[in-house]
Amino acid sequence: MxxxxxxxxxxxxxxxxxxxxxxxxxxxxxxxxxxxxxxxxxxxxxxxxxxxxxxxxxxxxxxxxxxxxxxxxxxxxxxxxxxxxxxxxxxxxxxxxxxxxxxxxxxxxxxxxxxxxxxxxxxxxxxxxEYRYMPPVATLLRDAQAATGGITMFTIREHRFPFLEKVGDWNRFNRYSGGTFVEKCCHFFDLMRLVTGSDPIRVMASGGIATNHLDERYNGEAPDILDHGYVIVEFANGMRAMLELCMFAEGARYQEEISATGPQGKIEALVPGPGRFWPAHLGAPPVAQVIVSPRDPKGPQVRDIPVDPRLLEAGDHNGSTFYQHQGFLELVRGQRAAPEVSLADGRWAVLTGMAAQRAITEHRVVELAELM
The missing domain is CATH 3.40.50.720 (NAD(P)-binding Rossmann-like Domain)
Structure with missing residues (x-):
């Protein structure tokens, strides 16, 4: 060896x-x-x-x-x-x-x-x-074109648990985390750009702090991270995508519900949250699903997308961290020419999140050019 x-x-x-x-x-x-x-x-x-x-x-x-x-x-x-x-x-x-x-x-x-x-x-x-590599999301990305006949609308809903405690409580403050729509949601803006095949040009958003961390204080300072919101992103090729985030909805069966729709039909990926948070009295945690709903003939086609239990046990991201490392190792070992997620991809994801944060704070549409 x-x-x-x-x-x-x-x-x-x-x-x-x-x-x-x-x-x-x-x-x-x-x-x-x-x-x-x-x-x-x-x-x-x-x-x-x-x-x-x-x-x-x-x-x-x-x-x-x-x-x-x-x-x-x-x-x-x-x-x-x-x-x-x-x-x-x-x-x-x-x-x-x-x-x-x-x-x-x-x-x-x-x-x-x-x-x-x-x-x-x-x-x-x-x-x-990591979200690119969740098996149900990867399945949606692979099959979306055939299922939709060409994506027209792309929607992500994440209903999840509040931010967990981190060392030094850095994730309670925008200045350290980048803000909720950067820290948490850059994953989703990356998926949007990947699916649309285009760069974002403007962002509309509304959000706030409704429930989480209201009574917390760190050296006398109240957290300023947002706990919910809506974001609409317009892309250079005319496509649109939407995000709905709620960080006080951990009672939901699925944490992420992602859908792509086009003239021929719709495809959805349903992703459960971390198994360690699933209530034991409810039995086994839900299994991820992909649902294809053609317009003709009508009738949803439901597929379970099970993940190796070892991978579910190893992390909170539906096995994706393992698959991501497989790709990275191919790069390190010379079996892949370039990263699958580049610095440009990472930059666009952050800038879109920053535009969302600014749109919420300033109550206006934000052009990505403002941040470039």
């Missing part, structure tokens, strides 16, 4: 640990080093990567010459500065492939910094957009 592909991990909080659990399931891989400044998160990460070397800085991690690739799963507002540190430390000669969690950045001022990084870093960077 060839040498295992060795990861260096930056950040092992909740999402970083999900990545660790999935890396264990991949063929011929290992975690060589981890940088995680929080003691409790380090202790948890050791359970999944007991042979990894734990280091005290990114510089120390990057000095380890046996690493083949890097994974960034730190708090959102650290991503751009850590990409810059990687580029400045490794240089062109030792540049390693990077899988960086979404959102790629959190501030409009980061756009120029990202462009400078992209222009000078020679190794591939894959942006972690």
């Amino acid at each position: 060839s040498k295992p592909t060795t990861y260096g991990i930056i950040g092992c909080g909740m999402m970083g640990q999900e990545h660790l659990r999935n890396i264990v399931l991949l063929d011929n891989t290992t975690v060589g080093a981890i940088f995680e400044p929080d003691a409790e998160m380090r202790a948890r990460a050791r359970q999944f990567a007991p042979d990894a070397q734990f280091v005290d800085s990114i510089a120390e991690l990057l000095a380890i010459e046996t690493l083949d690739c890097l994974m960034i799963a730190s708090p959102n507002f650290r991503h751009i500065e850590q990409l810059e540190e990687i580029a400045n430390t490794l240089g062109a000669a030792r540049a390693l492939p990077v899988l960086v969690e979404k959102p790629l950045f959190t501030d409009p001022d980061h756009v120029a910094r990202l462009a400078a990084f992209e222009a000078t870093y020679p190794a591939p960077v894959w942006v972690a957009m």
Whole structure:
């Protein structure tokens, strides 16, 4: 067997640990080093990567010459500065492939910094957009053209649980998270752009804070993240897409309901939330489904899309983290020419979320050109 592909991990909080659990399931891989400044998160990460070397800085991690690739799963507002540190430390000669969690950045001022990084870093960077790889969503993406006869409308509804607790409570504040429609919803804006095959040009949105985190205070400061809203995105090719988000609807049977509609029919993907949150007294958690509803002859065609129980156990994203890593490893091992989710994809997803946040705050239509 060839040498295992060795990861260096930056950040092992909740999402970083999900990545660790999935890396264990991949063929011929290992975690060589981890940088995680929080003691409790380090202790948890050791359970999944007991042979990894734990280091005290990114510089120390990057000095380890046996690493083949890097994974960034730190708090959102650290991503751009850590990409810059990687580029400045490794240089062109030792540049390693990077899988960086979404959102790629959190501030409009980061756009120029990202462009400078992209222009000078020679190794591939894959942006972690897990929702593309959920089996029911991947099935919808594959079959949508045939089911619809050409997509005209694309709609995403996410009814889910509130933001979970994170280290340092960074996800309670827009300045650290980018805002709910960046932090949580960049996944969906990425799907919209992928499905439409076009770039967004303007955003209309309405949202607010109705229920979640109202009584929480952090150093005397109230959280400012939104907990619900509607977003309509118009694309350059004339297509439109809509998002409905509610973060106090964890009692729903399905967490995501995604539909594409065209002149010949409709296709839907129904995705359950994390199995660990499903009430035990209700029995087994629901299984993901894809439903195709042709106009002629009428009659919905329902398909269960089961996911390997090991993958469901390894994370909260319907098995998608595993499949994403399979693609990333193909890139690292030279079996794939380019990332499936590029820096450009990650940039557009964030900018659309920022436009939604601005539209809600300023009560107006926002042109994407304002953020470019």
